[in-house]
Amino acid sequence: MPKPISGFPEFLPNEQIRFNTMMEVIRRNYERVGAVPIETPAVERIETLTAKGGNEKEIYALRRLAAEESDDGTELALRFDLTVPMARFVVQHAGHLTFPFRRYQMQPVWRGERPQAGRYRQFYQCDIDIVGDGALGLVNDAEMPVVIDRIFTELAIGRFVISVNNRKILTGFLSSVGLTSDAQISAALKIVDSMEKVGTERTKTDLRELQLNDGGIDRLITFFSAKHSTDETLAFLQEHLTNDTIRMGVDELTTVVAYMRQMGMPEDHFRIDTSIARGLDYYTGTVYETRLVAHPALGSICSGGRYDTLLRTLGADRDMPGVGISIGLTRLFPRLVEAGVLSVGPATVAPVLVTTMATDYLPHYLQFGAALRNAGINTEIFTEPKKLSAQMKYAHRKGFGVVVIAGEHELTSGTVLLRRLSDGEQVQVTQADLVLTVKQFLEHTA
Amino acid sequence: MPKPISGFPEFLPNEQIRFNTMMEVIRRNYERVGAVPIETPAVERIETLTAKGGNEKEIYALRRLAAEESDDGTELALRFDLTVPMARFVVQHAGHLTFPFRRYQMQPVWRGERPQAGRYRQFYQCDIDIVGDGALGLVNDAEMPVVIDRIFTELAIGRFVISVNNRKILTGFLSSVGLTSDAQISAALKIVDSMEKVGTERTKTDLRELQLNDGGIDRLITFFSAKHSTDETLAFLQEHLTNDTIRMGVDELTTVVAYMRQMGMPEDHFRIDTSIARGLDYYTGTVYETRLVAHPALGSICSGGRYDTLLRTLGADRDMPGVGISIGLTRLFPRLVEAGVLSVGPATVAPVLVTTMATDYLPHYLQFGAALRNAGINTEIFTEPKKLSAQMKYAHRKGFGVVVIAGEHELTSGTVLLRRLSDGEQVQVTQADLVLTVKQFLEHTA
Numbered sequence: 065m066p067k068p069i070s071g072f073p074e075f076l077p078n079e080q081i082r083f084n085t086m087m088e089v090i091r092r093n094y095e096r097v098g099a100v101p102i103e104t105p106a107v108e109r110i111e112t113l114t115a116k117g118g119n120e121k122e123i124y125a126l127r128r129l130a131a132e133e134s135d136d137g138t139e140l141a142l143r144f145d146l147t148v149p150m151a152r153f154v155v156q157h158a159g160h161l162t163f164p165f166r167r168y169q170m171q172p173v174w175r176g177e178r179p180q181a182g183r184y185r186q187f188y189q190c191d192i193d194i195v196g197d198g199a200l201g202l203v204n205d206a207e208m209p210v211v212i213d214r215i216f217t218e219l220a221i222g223r224f225v226i227s228v229n230n231r232k233i234l235t236g237f238l239s240s241v242g243l244t245s246d247a248q249i250s251a252a253l254k255i256v257d258s259m260e261k262v263g264t265e266r267t268k269t270d271l272r273e274l275q276l277n278d279g280g281i282d283r284l285i286t287f288f289s290a291k292h293s294t295d296e297t298l299a300f301l302q303e304h305l306t307n308d309t310i311r312m313g314v315d316e317l318t319t320v321v322a323y324m325r326q327m328g329m330p331e332d333h334f335r336i337d338t339s340i341a342r343g344l345d346y347y348t349g350t351v352y353e354t355r356l357v358a359h360p361a362l363g364s365i366c367s368g369g370r371y372d373t374l375l376r377t378l379g380a381d382r383d384m385p386g387v388g389i390s391i392g393l394t395r396l397f398p399r400l401v402e403a404g405v406l407s408v409g410p411a412t413v414a415p416v417l418v419t420t421m422a423t424d425y426l427p428h429y430l431q432f433g434a435a436l437r438n439a440g441i442n443t444e445i446f447t448e449p450k451k452l453s454a455q456m457k458y459a460h461r462k463g464f465g466v467v468v469i470a471g472e473h474e475l476t477s478g479t480v481l482l483r484r485l486s487d488g489e490q491v492q493v494t495q496a497d498l499v500l501t502v503k504q505f506l507e508h509t510a
Numbered sequence: 511m512p513k514p515i516s517g518f519p520e521f522l523p524n525e526q527i528r529f530n531t532m533m534e535v536i537r538r539n540y541e542r543v544g545a546v547p548i549e550t551p552a553v554e555r556i557e558t559l560t561a562k563g564g565n566e567k568e569i570y571a572l573r574r575l576a577a578e579e580s581d582d583g584t585e586l587a588l589r590f591d592l593t594v595p596m597a598r599f600v601v602q603h604a605g606h607l608t609f610p611f612r613r614y615q616m617q618p619v620w621r622g623e624r625p626q627a628g629r630y631r632q633f634y635q636c637d638i639d640i641v642g643d644g645a646l647g648l649v650n651d652a653e654m655p656v657v658i659d660r661i662f663t664e665l666a667i668g669r670f671v672i673s674v675n676n677r678k679i680l681t682g683f684l685s686s687v688g689l690t691s692d693a694q695i696s697a698a699l700k701i702v703d704s705m706e707k708v709g710t711e712r713t714k715t716d717l718r719e720l721q722l723n724d725g726g727i728d729r730l731i732t733f734f735s736a737k738h739s740t741d742e743t744l745a746f747l748q749e750h751l752t753n754d755t756i757r758m759g760v761d762e763l764t765t766v767v768a769y770m771r772q773m774g775m776p777e778d779h780f781r782i783d784t785s786i787a788r789g790l791d792y793y794t795g796t797v798y799e800t801r802l803v804a805h806p807a808l809g810s811i812c813s814g815g816r817y818d819t820l821l822r823t824l825g826a827d828r829d830m831p832g833v834g835i836s837i838g839l840t841r842l843f844p845r846l847v848e849a850g851v852l853s854v855g856p857a858t859v860a861p862v863l864v865t866t867m868a869t870d871y872l873p874h875y876l877q878f879g880a881a882l883r884n885a886g887i888n889t890e891i892f893t894e895p896k897k898l899s900a901q902m903k904y905a906h907r908k909g910f911g912v913v914v915i916a917g918e919h920e921l922t923s924g925t926v927l928l929r930r931l932s933d934g935e936q937v938q939v940t941q942a943d944l945v946l947t948v949k950q951f952l953e954h955t956a
Contacts (some may be wrong), residue, residue, distance in 0.1 A: 065825045066558060066602045069586065071550035074599065074605050077613065096883050098860035098890025100525050105518035106552060106588075106618065108758035110575065112512060127573045128622060129556065129587055130566035140515065141575055142552075149926050153520065154885045162857065162904050164894060167523065172552065174576060186551050196894065203872055203893045217915050236754055326873045328880050379511045393848060411608065414544035427772045434774050436796065437542050439950050444544025447649045458608050 071177070071185030072148055073394065078411035078463075086219060087170060090190045090391060093215045093489070094168035097207060099192050102167050104149040107140040108176075112152050116346050116377045117183075118144060122175045124324035138196030142174035145345070146191040147388060148378075154195050155380045164204065182362070187395055191368075195375065197357055200385045202316055205350040205370055206323030208389040209344070212354060213333050215391070221405050223357040224365075227337035228324075230350050231319040231369070233301065234308025234341055237287055241280035248274055253341040256288050260339065264289070288339040294321060297336040313349070320350055348372040352389055364400055366391045408465025415440035415506050417464045419455045421471040423447075428475055432468055432498060439499045441506075459485060465504045468498070517623070519840065524857035524909075531844055532665060533616060536837060543653060546615050546637050550595040552584040552620075558598050562792050562823045564590055568621045588620035590635040590780040591794070593817070595914035597713045600641050601826045609643035610650065618840075625635075628808070633841055637814075639823065639834030648762055651796040651816055653771030654835040658800060658812055659779050661837070667851050669803040670811075674770075674784035676763040676796050677815070679747065680787055682756025685734055694720055702734050706785065710735070713800045716792045724804060735787040740767060743782040759795070788813060790853055792820040798835055809843055812837045819918035856909025860888035861952050863910045864902045867895075869919040874921055878914055878944060885945045887952075895911030905931060912951045914944070930954070 068074075075083055091101075091377035113123055130407065143149050146169045154165055170190040177183050178214050182439045192211060195418055209226045216224045235249050244251050264285060271281045290300055298318055305311040317336065324334065324443040342351045364474045368389030375384035400406040407503055418429050429445055436443040442510075444464075446455050452469070469481040480498055483490040484505050491502045514520075521529055537547075542715055553901040557712040559569055571587040589595050592615045616636040638657060640650045656673045662670050680702065689698050700718045708716075710731060718729045731765055732828050736746055744764055751757040763782065770780065776779050788797045795816035802808055803836050814835030821830035846852040862882055864875050875891055890910075892901050898915070905913050915927040939947045 065827075066555070066598050068602070069553065069555065072553060074550050075548070076603060077546035077548055080549060087849065095859040096886075097879075098858060098863075098888060100857060100859055101530055102521070102523055103526060104520050105515065106620070107518060109512070109515065111918075114575075121574070123575040124572045125575045126570045126588075128567070129569040130573045152512045152601060156514070162908050164892070166890065174552070176687065185552070199894065201872075201893045201895075203869075203876070203891075208545055286578075293743070323872070323876065326876045362611065381511075411546060412544060413546055415542040417544075423647065423649075426647075430649070430769065430772045437828070440542075442542050442544060444612065444910050445645075445649075445653075446610070447647045447653075448645065449647075451653035460834075461660075464607050 073181040099168040190391040195386035230313040232313030257341040346374040412462040415465035517625040545614040605642040636837040641832035676759040678759025686752040703787040794818040858908040861911035862889040
């Protein structure tokens with residue numbers, strides 16, 4: 065008996081059917097704002113993945129199981145996100161694309177993380193990004209959370225809050241307390257990023273290791289733990305414009321918030337959180353995180369940000385700034401099911417099951433099935449010579465709406481029995497009325 | 511500038527949009543017959559992949575890019591098809607599934623083949639399979655080509671023929687000419703399989719290496735190169751029932767053809783071809799191949815068959831026979847586009863583009879966009895401060911239907927201009943009439 069592979073989840077059919085409906089909601093809303101689909105190969109060159117942001121310890125590279133004379137393939141590795149492959153795609157195909165390039169991509173990514181509850185080594189990311197040629201207006205930074213807001217609202221997975229910040233505020237403020245080298249800023253960002261998780265005392269200890277004095281540490285913690293309404297936070301930030309970087313960050317954030325409001329984003333669906341940084345190295349401006357209010361332990365379920373230099377790192381010969389956001393649906397889905405926020409439905413995509421009373425009658429059942437399918441009704445034919453009671457059990461277990469039954473009696477009289485499973489109602493109709501009556505039964509069920 | 515990775519294709523957005531519509535046709539038809547979706551991880555245990563049918567030279571295994579203390583992940587490899595993972599899935603989850611288990615699966619597979627025209631190292635397979643618990647009726651072997659017939663007919667990719675055969679006819683006949691060991695039969699099947707490709711003379715030479723005498727070789731070639739109508743072939747086979755294996759194969763094939771006809775399969779969409787064997791080791795009965803009449807060089811674009819023992823090999827404690835078929839869409843798609851059989855459409859999934867005359871007016875454009883999107887109309891907002899002529903060029907290049915234009919004059923009078931790109935027709939309407947007029951314009955376009 066094969067054992068599951070740790071960290072590589074797979075769903076049962078009823079779960080997969082539900083998962084797919086959620087993927088479709090995401091796809092529809094991404095297309096609603098004009099994003100086009102792309103897909104990239106599962107693998108990238110290792111040099112592409114490690115150019116910016118890739119954690120080598122988590123990257124799965126390929127090897128040939130049996131050596132060939134040409135050992136190619138070994139310079140390849142599985143992608144760990146969709147942003148880097150998209151950036152590589154845009155640089156490579158720029159001459160064939162139109163800008164601003166607005167794309168979505170819903171594919172798995174692989175990370176060799178230590179397996180633990182809620183962490184997977186393969187999971188879907190559902191990304192939307194906009195990349196400009198030369199420049200990209202801040203209105204695009206506002207469009208990302210608005211799309212996400214529509215998606216999470218339609219998915220009806222409970223109250224959520226999209227946190228918005230700007231990395232320039234972080235880096236500007238850090239430089240104002242004396243942290244200026246890339247290494248220091250990067251280390252401090254990681255510490256700030258986990259402040260909520262590890263608490264104030266641990267944060268202070270960690271910051272002391274960066275040679276910060278206690279005055280700087282106190283200013284820093286006060287700055288990043290201030291929780292206000294959006295407008296209060298913007299006012300608070302206006303009083304702390306101690307250098308040009310922080311000023312630019314606050315200006316950008318103020319503009320993005322204004323655009324979000326103009327696009328109708330509900331006030332209680334977002335907030336400014338000056339402490340979020342996002343771990344990945346490629347973000348340069350706006351950053352996002354999203355949390356479910358009732359499930360804080362899930363962490364951020366949808367994150368992203370602005371990356372002004374990533375495409376240059378991957379070979380672009382001019383500025384190609386981008387902004388994007390990503391929903392980690394694989395991680396989210398099982399937790400929502402467990403928590404009872406999502407209910408999983410039937411294990412069939414067909415509402416109708418044609419039963420088999422005797423294999424000799426199969427030609428009739430095949431004709432019934434063909435008639436229903438030709439009318440656009442998803443129909444399964446139970447082909448095995450099992451007892452009707454076993455077939456009815458199968459029908460209930462999978463969740464069919466209507467079952468078609470025809471034994472010798474019905475077939476000789478040119479009729480069929482239709483049984484609706486929700487209430488057991490049963491009618492005998494002529495075979496000519498089969499399709500019409502099934503349609504009526506199904507409308508009544510829905 | 512990143513270079514393409516040989517053997518790992520990716521499509522431009524207009525191609526991807528077209529590709530996705532084809533995937534949807536396949537999905538809809540698979541669901542039409544009641545198959546449920548599953549997805550399995552990209553990786554399987556190496557022992558699963560090599561248990562039956564895996565070519566070790568073509569399997570990509572994983573390795574950690576940077577070593578970790580726990581070096582797990584290295585016992586995993588990328589799947590080379592979807593049949594083996596599905597079989598493993600069914601064995602592993604049998605207690606949670608209902609049988610006959612009818613599933614479809616549309617995911618990429620990886621094969622480290624030498625790159626050459628039309629061969630890829632990553633490509634989508636779109637599979638449908640039915641697996642029984644204990645037994646599985648031959649009517650299921652008939653359902654597979656009928657589904658494929660509906661799909662290729664709907665895809666409108668030109669005339670195609672689905673070839674059907676039964677491996678028992680092959681193995682039975684081979685044993686009647688003296689080829690009885692597994693190794694001999696397997697070698698002879700491969701020779702027969704490529705008879706059409708390499709010609710009769712080469713086939714004779716290859717068969718001689720199997721110690722066949724000339725009488726046996728002649729009988730064999732006559733047998734396998736006979737091309738008749740379906741009924742003539744069945745009659746021909748009835749005259750060659752020289753042992754029980756061949757008799758069982760002919761009985762099964764006759765039954766499958768009868769069911770296919772009862773399901774309404776058009777006579778000129780299929781034929782019996784006694785020479786097809788399929789390379790993979792796990793097939794035991796019915797086998798299928800599909801060829802486009804106008805593109806024989808493409809080889810088989812959709813193949814499959816019956817596998818009665820595969821699931822036992824993977825650990826099933828009882829008979830779990832299955833039958834399935836697979837469409838290799840990635841390989842097919844670019845060739846059909848090249849050959850002009852498929853035309854690629856617009857590079858947008860949104861019919862409407864809202865242009866930007868000045869960034870100061872963006873709040874208005876965002877409101878127009880929101881109104882259209884709320885009405886269910888996919889709408890892109892061009893956010894960058896480019897000249898209108900550049901935005902119109904962008905609109906034409908991507909293939910939008912309608913463009914919304916509003917400069918100072920329109921905004922002060924509470925109106926917008928709508929321009930239909932197909933014929934250049936333009937109207938000025940009040941902002942209150944925006945959604946309704948766009949709808950009318952789009953209906954007129956379609």
